[in-house]
Amino acid sequence: MPISATPLKNRQTAVLFDLDGTLVNSSAGILASLDYAFRANGTSPIAALTDLMVGPPLHEIVESLCPEILPSGIDMIIESFKAHYDSIGYLQTTPYDGINQMLNRLLDAGIILAIVTNKRAHPTELILDQLGWNDCFSYVYCPDSFQPTPSHRKSGLLRKIMHDNGINPPDCVYVGDRKEDWHSARANNIRFGWVEWGYCIQKPDFDDNSFVLTVPDEEIILDAIWNAPELRRESLDGGGKLNQ
Incomplete structure (x- = not known):
């Protein structure tokens, strides 16, 4: 499966996912x-x-x-x-319980799905093929998918996926399991969803409007997008706060 991106012609609602510890147990x-x-x-x-x-x-x-x-x-x-x-x-990679159902329901709701991960492109591609997810995700962004590699790692990848495909911050959320994922979402003014089942056993001390998923639940994700409060970005370096 080619890992690439085709720009969206119109504004679309998107859910951007981390991979390891979020969608799959790897x-x-x-x-x-x-x-x-x-x-x-x-x-x-x-x-x-x-x-x-x-x-x-x-x-x-x-x-x-x-x-x-x-x-x-x-x-x-x-x-x-x-x-x-x-x-x-x-x-040995397996999806977490309930992930397949959640992805299918998000797709049925007309949501664009994408992956933004620190994982290399080749094994990411192998895993998506193994799990039968090739048609689920419109975009898959990995650090080595681009030359030069986007700066600031995951926050740079989030910035690039939005820029490349016309995705606006109010029209998407980023779902992940690590504090780095939260900071990367903040730096791009994206609402963040933290999954409780991932590899970060201690919940980050959120001081913004991030939300928590205790189980895969498309309704919570959709509500976070469609009923999101207005955000204001104080800084691009991750040092500021997102205020409602």
Whole structure:
């Protein structure tokens, strides 16, 4: 499935999703591939491999687990991970209970669905194909989908997907499981939905109009879009607050 974007001709209502920890439980495959990569390179991580480390870009995960290793060694571990994950590890990815039903109901409501993720494009593509989701998502934005990579990581990807496709902040929400997802939504004046089932076990201390999903629920998401209060962005650097 090509991961690309075709600009929207008219304003559309969109739900932008994070992938790992939001739509899918991918931790088993990621942790197995990390374990393989460390062992293949004769390296031991400084901390146990747990679900809590899933979500950031791959190089950040590896660097945090091997702070004393030279960049060349980090690159070797990353390449070993990619070889294992892209052939075996991704197959352990499963959707969370209720996700398929929620996606289908959002599509039935005429909502444009998109993914904005830190995951690399190739395994993202493999996972969507494996799960039969190729036709669900109009746009899939990954850091390595573009050259140069958008700045500020996920907030840059959110900014780009809206710019490329004519999506306006009041017409969408971003749904994710990590504090980074919340900050990225804030930086783009997008209302954020935090999923309780993801890899961030502590709920962020929201000081805006973000909403919480305890289970996949399209009605809460639709209400967040259609009945969203007006937002005002204080700053673009994530340091300001979103005020109603």
